[in-house]
Amino acid sequence: MKLGTLVKPLLIAGLFLAGPVMAAPTAQQVLTASPIDDIVDRYPAMMSEGIREGLKRSPQLPPMVADTIGYVVTNSFRAADIEQQIVKNLESELSGKQLEAVQDWYDTPVARKISAAEIAASDPSAWKQIQARAAELNEKYKGTDRARAFERFDRASRATESAVDTTIAVQLGLATAMAAFSSDSANYDELKQSIENQRGKIRGIVEQQVYDSYLHTYEKISSQEMGLYIDFLESGPGTAFSKTVTRSIQQAITDPIESIGNQMARFLSPQK
16 A cells, blocks of 8 residues: 555544644633733722822822822723733734643633632732731741742742833823922933932832732742742743733833823923
8 A cells, every 4th residue: 555545544534533623812812811801900090099109108299189190090091901902912922822822821720729819919909918918928938938939930920020110110200290399390301310210229129019919919829839830931921921911011001101290290280
């Protein structure tokens, strides 16, 4: 028997055994399978709450003005717009196989358990709990495998790196608005340089906050489950997904921040 006459039936049989070819999931389907869409839904409220609390500590601004700025910020960002930016970038930057691998991970019981913990921790009300338990959890996990795993987790998830860049951008936008209350108001370039010079200090503060949140969020996640999660984050598809998502969120938040800062400055500038 010729080789060709044997191969052809085997190929046809293989096609029947394989069944219908499943299309790769869409970027929107992958985002829905992940906790990202639920977390993004809370972003405007999280930003507004954080900005209100930060501004109320400034003696330059009356509480009512801080609330006004918080209101402007809340209404300047839409979760749907942030989601759209993520989906757009996932479609252009991840292959079908990568999207499929990410969805396969989020369909596992371990990923669903971790996602539920991340969604709960993203609620604005959870931050007070994280702050209240920070000292206790830092002491509890000091010198443990969970504490040692943080550096690996943080590097893979890009949590601190992304948060620092976003924090600097938000501070710059707010500084532009607050300059309206100062007789010695600096121009945009001077404000930018001044805030950028504080990057090291900001990173130290943000990294501690990310660590506190990490201990709280994954407290009920076992070391084995956490290991599987970090393995996913370090994988090719996991790295591509995390990098694209964090950059997309940062882009969606920081792109309009300068414009918002200028708008608030004009709105809040004392009448001459």
